[in-house]
Amino acid sequence: MGFALFILLLLVAIGLLILTQAWPAMQEFGLSFLWTSSWNPVEGRESFGVLPIIYGTLVSAAIALLIAVPLGLGTALFLSENFIPLKIRTVLVFMVELLAAIPSVVYGLWGIFVLIPALRWFFDLFGIFFTGPSMLAASLVLSIMILPIITAISRDSLAALPPELRQGSYGLGATRWGTIFRVLVPAAISGIVGGVMLALGRAMGETMAVTMLIGNANTISLSLLDPSNTIASLLANQFAEARGIQVAALMYAAFVLVILTLIVNILADWIVRKLQAKY
Amino acid sequence: MTTISGVPGDSSDTFDIQSLKAKRSRSRNLFNIIMTGLSGLSILIALVPLVLVLFYVFINGVNRLDLDLFTQLPPPPGSAGGGIANAIVGTLIVVAIAAAISVPIGVLCAIWLSEFGGGDTSIDEYVRFGVNILAGVPSIIAGVFIYGIMVRPGRPGYSALAGGVALAVLMLPTIVRTADEALKIVPQEIRWAALAVGASNYQTILKVVLPAAIPSILTGVTLAIARAAGETAPLIFTALFSPFRFNGVTNPIATLSVLVYNFATLPFQPQQELAWAASLVLVLMVLLTSIIARVVTRQKTY
Numbered sequence: 001m002g003f004a005l006f007i008l009l010l011l012v013a014i015g016l017l018i019l020t021q022a023w024p025a026m027q028e029f030g031l032s033f034l035w036t037s038s039w040n041p042v043e044g045r046e047s048f049g050v051l052p053i054i055y056g057t058l059v060s061a062a063i064a065l066l067i068a069v070p071l072g073l074g075t076a077l078f079l080s081e082n083f084i085p086l087k088i089r090t091v092l093v094f095m096v097e098l099l100a101a102i103p104s105v106v107y108g109l110w111g112i113f114v115l116i117p118a119l120r121w122f123f124d125l126f127g128i129f130f131t132g133p134s135m136l137a138a139s140l141v142l143s144i145m146i147l148p149i150i151t152a153i154s155r156d157s158l159a160a161l162p163p164e165l166r167q168g169s170y171g172l173g174a175t176r177w178g179t180i181f182r183v184l185v186p187a188a189i190s191g192i193v194g195g196v197m198l199a200l201g202r203a204m205g206e207t208m209a210v211t212m213l214i215g216n217a218n219t220i221s222l223s224l225l226d227p228s229n230t231i232a233s234l235l236a237n238q239f240a241e242a243r244g245i246q247v248a249a250l251m252y253a254a255f256v257l258v259i260l261t262l263i264v265n266i267l268a269d270w271i272v273r274k275l276q277a278k279y
Numbered sequence: 280m281t282t283i284s285g286v287p288g289d290s291s292d293t294f295d296i297q298s299l300k301a302k303r304s305r306s307r308n309l310f311n312i313i314m315t316g317l318s319g320l321s322i323l324i325a326l327v328p329l330v331l332v333l334f335y336v337f338i339n340g341v342n343r344l345d346l347d348l349f350t351q352l353p354p355p356p357g358s359a360g361g362g363i364a365n366a367i368v369g370t371l372i373v374v375a376i377a378a379a380i381s382v383p384i385g386v387l388c389a390i391w392l393s394e395f396g397g398g399d400t401s402i403d404e405y406v407r408f409g410v411n412i413l414a415g416v417p418s419i420i421a422g423v424f425i426y427g428i429m430v431r432p433g434r435p436g437y438s439a440l441a442g443g444v445a446l447a448v449l450m451l452p453t454i455v456r457t458a459d460e461a462l463k464i465v466p467q468e469i470r471w472a473a474l475a476v477g478a479s480n481y482q483t484i485l486k487v488v489l490p491a492a493i494p495s496i497l498t499g500v501t502l503a504i505a506r507a508a509g510e511t512a513p514l515i516f517t518a519l520f521s522p523f524r525f526n527g528v529t530n531p532i533a534t535l536s537v538l539v540y541n542f543a544t545l546p547f548q549p550q551q552e553l554a555w556a557a558s559l560v561l562v563l564m565v566l567l568t569s570i571i572a573r574v575v576t577r578q579k580t581y
Contacts, residue, residue: 004391004402006384007409007455010448014416017427074321083315092322094573099329101569103509105536106558109543110332113339113551144328151325175307177314198415205417207512208540232419232512239426239516247431254423258416265415269408 015258022255025248033252039218041238041246048249050256052220056228057260060135060210061203063224064142069196071143072150076192077180079151080158093155100148108212111141116213128225133215136224141209146199153198157191158184190275197268201261207232231257333562340559343552348560353522353538359549363557365524366533369439370561372525373518373534374508376443377450382500385454389496392455393462394484407459414452421448422513430517439525439532442518446510450503457499461492494575501572505565511536535561 025033029048036049079093116132119140123130165187169179185192215227216237231253242250351362392406425445430437465488473483511534519531520541535557542554 071321074318078318105511207419
């Protein structure tokens, strides 16, 4: 009994600790912290605002989803249908899972020394100047990292559907993809949307690869080729050297990140429960 | 011979078998072919990064994969040679601390959820919900939390212990979930049988249910450990880094993942090579444990 409640206590403790540590900054900057753009830790003239950082967090996660959702869903469908023999499918499922097993920091290293030079070469072909660390590079790597989550959860919910659904649809003369789009995907939609939400939460909180690739610039730029920043990257970059009110400001930013991911994760949990078709 | 009338396009008396075959040109068939192609293409695109990442980690890491790598300390920035011995040991120590904390708590929590929770479903639900939320907490937040508890000014400061506790926070939900699943798979009849021959609740769980679930629990634990070994974000301001050999769990400690992060951004060729070599060691460790965990669970008890 005590150990089960420990989990809940731990959650409360995480929330409370971050809140109390962030309190000085909350009193000092109030809610304007959320929509101002300066981040100046220089002593005597500190000012902290996280608008560009929230923007970077949301946009990088959104772009990653835009890439990973179609690819992940396509992959899940390909792996849950019988296009290829089961043995090869098992191997492919394992390979997709390996994508999730590669440490974030290794993706970051790869991004710095392989992806960014490749992107630079690509943009050079069109005569476009590419700085290197940018929103685009970070989002691309982010999409690779969240794809296995979308695939795994979508595939699980597709595999959990009763075979009668498919048989019934085929029996009525529907084609394979007619069945997939009109019967299977709608029936599994709770799992698929839940998986996408979990992936969104992961994308917003992902730290290392993004920190190494996004360029850590606290500016809002509409161009994806410009550097940006995310809350997680801000924390990773500044925490070890922060002092005084800056620690509180970082804790405030961490609190914002916790709230954002909490909303997304609770929504994911709720969607999976509420939309679940009863079979 | 039977004649079937009314088959479209059939003017002769005999049944034209061709009319039953799917025509590729029909729009829905064309749609099928295109969609199959697209979904096949998406898995190909999805696996390209895997191959590319593993390929580059291997070719860039393999030329530093020598004895020095495993026995020497990292050289000062800019100079060549040396190894990552302290980081390898450090990763093992931090992960061992994390496992020692999270495995007992996680397994006990799962036992409570699956064996005792039935009486009060509402608390049960809350705890499972809590586990889901904890699993969604970004890894850097675990680092921030432990920084606030164990590291910030006035507290003990950066240490291997703090890093291990931060990783334990991240491992906990995975372990609870997999252990919970593993215990649920054990057939209910086994519990009834044990109770029927006079075993107490605790005897049933400790001597009958738990041994049956151990293989699956071990897989979950191994996977959680593999993931934790690759985590960097919770370590950069809890365990920090150290260029020296391990000297006690209350001091900062080097880990492979933080070494990769620190050295990747240094403008020195030898350090970047070490980062690649450390990545290779890290990836091999993570992949091997994942694969072993999977192969071991092939054998099911019930």
